[in-house]
């Protein structure tokens with residue numbers, strides 16, 4: 001089956017139990033929205049899936065194959081919360097580094113076309129973030145993890161990013177977390193909330209109030 005599957009995720013930082021028994025799946029064709037309060041462990045969970053954090057326990061399969069360090073398989077790409085590409089790398093070199101199957105599409109995007117010879121650090125903060133997100137989205141990885149992709153993006157650019165996510169959805173499985181929860185609800189096939197170290201399926205905004213993510217006004 002074409003699916004990223006993780007269960008029994010258990011992780012502590014020192015004495016602090018962040019994730020107790022987390023379960024998450026993501027099929028090709030799905031956008032799974034991951035919500036949770038600050039500090040609920042969303043970034044930690046994405047890093048565990050990517051393999052950059054080794055938890056106390058996890059059971060992770062990709063397309064039915066057991067995984068330890070997912071990043072070594074190149075089946076999963078991960079956009080971290082902050083900038084991750086060194087400022088001096090030029091856009092044209094980044095396309096060579098990250099993009100293979102989708103090269104024609106990427107070269108046609110205005111943000112890449114008009115900045116090919118620029119180092120990524122010369123772009124505005126929002127455009128730099130958009131370029132990083134697009135490089136991850138249009139990489140060959142089948143599963144994509146996006147940690148706060150909409151932060152720093154002005155509404156028009158956020159819409160552009162949403163369109164790319166929707167465009168690629170049929171070919172990839174995406175797990176996205178962001179505090180712009182309406183954007184997440186809009187593009188997600190389903191929503192999972194992390195709370196008290198566990199995961200909850202969310203069906204509507206009322207569930208987000210019940211589980212203490214949204215205020216009960």
Ligand SMILES: Nc1ncnc2c1ncn2[C@@H]1O[C@H](COP(=O)(O)OP(=O)(O)OP(=O)(O)O)[C@@H](O)[C@H]1O
Pocket residue numbers: 013014018036037038039040041042043044045
């Ligand atoms: N390297 C670390 N060492 C110790 N504690 C950590 C470490 N990384 C994260 N934590 C703690 O683990 C908890 C979960 O952090 P994490 O970044 O996963 O949360 P998050 O849900 O992504 O939060 P936010 O929405 O604010 O980005 C927080 O209390 C954080 O302080």
